[in-house]
Amino acid sequence: MARLTTASGRRLVAGIPTLWLLVLFLIPFIIVFRISFSEVRLAIPPYTPLLTWRHGSPVLQLHWSAYRFLFTDALYVSSYLYSLKVAAVSTLCCLAVGYPMAYCIARSDAAMRPVLLMLIVLPFWTSFLLRVYAWIGLLKNNGVINNVLMYLGVIHHPLALLQTDFAVYIGIVYSYLPFMILPLYANLEKHDGTLLEAAADLGARPLRAFLRVTLPQSFAGIVAGSLLVFIPAVGEYVIPTLLGRTDQIMIGRVLSDEFFENRDWPVASAVAIVILLLLVVPIMLFQRLERRQLEAAK
Amino acid sequence: MNAMPPAADPDSAYVRIANLTKRFGDFLAVDDVSLDIRRGEIFCLLGGSGSGKTTLLRMLAGFELPSAGTIRIDGADMSAIPPYERPVNMMFQSYALFPHMSVERNVAFGLEQEGLGRDQIRRQVGEILDIVKMGGFGARKPHQLSGGQRQRVALARALVKRPKLLLLDEPLAALDKKLREHTQFELINIQQRLGVTFIVVTHDQEEAMTLGTRLGVMNHGKIAQIGTPSDIYESPATRFVADFIGSVNMFEGRVSEDGADCLRIQCGELGCTVRAERTVSCTRGATVWTAIRPEKINISRQPLAAAGAQQAGSAENLVRGTVRGIAYMGDMSIYLVQIDSGRMMRVTLPNIMRGAERPLAREESVWLSWHGSSPVILTE
Numbered sequence: 006m007a008r009l010t011t012a013s014g015r016r017l018v019a020g021i022p023t024l025w026l027l028v029l030f031l032i033p034f035i036i037v038f039r040i041s042f043s044e045v046r047l048a049i050p051p052y053t054p055l056l057t058w059r060h061g062s063p064v065l066q067l068h069w070s071a072y073r074f075l076f077t078d079a080l081y082v083s084s085y086l087y088s089l090k091v092a093a094v095s096t097l098c099c100l101a102v103g104y105p106m107a108y109c110i111a112r113s114d115a116a117m118r119p120v121l122l123m124l125i126v127l128p129f130w131t132s133f134l135l136r137v138y139a140w141i142g143l144l145k146n147n148g149v150i151n152n153v154l155m156y157l158g159v160i161h162h163p164l165a166l167l168q169t170d171f172a173v174y175i176g177i178v179y180s181y182l183p184f185m186i187l188p189l190y191a192n193l194e195k196h197d198g199t200l201l202e203a204a205a206d207l208g209a210r211p212l213r214a215f216l217r218v219t220l221p222q223s224f225a226g227i228v229a230g231s232l233l234v235f236i237p238a239v240g241e242y243v244i245p246t247l248l249g250r251t252d253q254i255m256i257g258r259v260l261s262d263e264f265f266e267n268r269d270w271p272v273a274s275a276v277a278i279v280i281l282l283l284l285v286v287p288i289m290l291f292q293r294l295e296r297r298q299l300e301a302a303k
Numbered sequence: 304m305n306a307m308p309p310a311a312d313p314d315s316a317y318v319r320i321a322n323l324t325k326r327f328g329d330f331l332a333v334d335d336v337s338l339d340i341r342r343g344e345i346f347c348l349l350g351g352s353g354s355g356k357t358t359l360l361r362m363l364a365g366f367e368l369p370s371a372g373t374i375r376i377d378g379a380d381m382s383a384i385p386p387y388e389r390p391v392n393m394m395f396q397s398y399a400l401f402p403h404m405s406v407e408r409n410v411a412f413g414l415e416q417e418g419l420g421r422d423q424i425r426r427q428v429g430e431i432l433d434i435v436k437m438g439g440f441g442a443r444k445p446h447q448l449s450g451g452q453r454q455r456v457a458l459a460r461a462l463v464k465r466p467k468l469l470l471l472d473e474p475l476a477a478l479d480k481k482l483r484e485h486t487q488f489e490l491i492n493i494q495q496r497l498g499v500t501f502i503v504v505t506h507d508q509e510e511a512m513t514l515g516t517r518l519g520v521m522n523h524g525k526i527a528q529i530g531t532p533s534d535i536y537e538s539p540a541t542r543f544v545a546d547f548i549g550s551v552n553m554f555e556g557r558v559s560e561d562g563a564d565c566l567r568i569q570c571g572e573l574g575c576t577v578r579a580e581r582t583v584s585c586t587r588g589a590t591v592w593t594a595i596r597p598e599k600i601n602i603s604r605q606p607l608a609a610a611g612a613q614q615a616g617s618a619e620n621l622v623r624g625t626v627r628g629i630a631y632m633g634d635m636s637i638y639l640v641q642i643d644s645g646r647m648m649r650v651t652l653p654n655i656m657r658g659a660e661r662p663l664a665r666e667e668s669v670w671l672s673w674h675g676s677s678p679v680i681l682t683e
Contacts, residue, residue: 202393204401204412207412207413207464208388208417
């Protein structure tokens, strides 16, 4: 009886997330995937069906036009490349800022660590949208930063900070930094201090010991943090829309415009599928790395 | 205060520790330790947990800075030298092998820091791996090795730079008993082959006695006694040392006769007079402790046969008791004997003959006796 309960309990525990993924991820994905092979039409729904009946037998109609369109219009390719560039630069900046922070927290007094981690997570208590809007107030021509610099006499004309790549980087780094710090901290916190002593004992100065011992061992944390920043940054919509350039848009904006402005569902779906394909490659690399690490830990 | 010229007597004091003290807050981990270690010896620091032995070792390696006192290695003051510049290497208790590097890379790490050429590094790594019998394992990662193999790699990594001084922190603690015994002798072989001075920290007295040319017994941050294993075992200086090393029967008593070559001690707890050959200076009436090792006591059914040269009835170095417990260990047997005063005594007897015709049984009445050279008289 007890056995039965644990077995069904286990099935329940595994079943809920499976169901969740099925209903909220897999089925929507299939719908989007299917729409991407249709063509636009002025109807409800606004795309052609895949299966049509002709002379009593079903005919499959796959249209590649949405995908073909992505590669004929330069807007899409340049948006993809721009998104990848923004995500990559932001990820590197997050790493450059986040690694020292995670390192310091992991090395700090054990009693201080929860407080410091709390400070990292604290911004999440305010709405993401509000925080991005706040950056407009800081970066705009008569915003806080320009006003202070002008008051101090450092500059005489306001700097164009808003609607630049720089503003997008600031917005993304600011918003996603905790996603970089937390996995890095989790990794660095587990490091064995005697390994650094061993390195010093064998003649390695502190910097060399860091490069040869700490850095390679934190690689999994670097990859995890980078993916957590890079993946959402590629599809980021709010930050570039509010802070970014107007002459160059990111792919998340393209997707939303196709969907809501142009009502071109097939192209919007194709854009989404291509993003997904672009992101699957780094995710698979990460999983392979994780598997290797797991084997090493055995 | 210790203005000894560094090169005055290099062979007698290769490592000279003078008035070394380490405080952690209010806690005195190492308390005014002065100690000379000779070139090429294996010096074992033996003590329980919290005795300060590991802190002393970490100060030698440079991981802890002394609160007071100096360390000189081969004449050079180590006070201002960081760990990565000391001519000292350490083998860590946890081995501290770099998990992301192969065995070869681990061992090569120290040589790479010296900026040696690739070929020379490869040659030296190969040599040292052969010495520790890990020649075929260069490409393995630490997690692919057994505990004994990891221990060898850690030793190779610490030795490959040919340090002046090798510090070993509980080098054999993680190995099982059989492997530990085997490795002890191998460690001595390697040490003699390379001529490196070893300082070994251990809590295991057997390990210390096997490995060490000399031992330093530590207690509460101080050195309780320094000497060869047999010095420490046969002539302990204090009750702590006598009790810490091996097992011992200890009785409080009072000096009743202070002869030219022997002492007589009245031991109420023992129920007889102890006659001991003179080894300490003490006066009549002083309180002393008599320590007798279990293997230095005869056990027999007849008092005369056991007492040997003693006259019957004098009851010197002779007590009667009852066997309360017998532990057969194979090579020897341990007898727990309750003597007539009520105290328990521990006696060990080697099992020389196979199947002795009439072994002692529990609850059998026996006589315990010992030679006048056996008891050690301790004043503190």
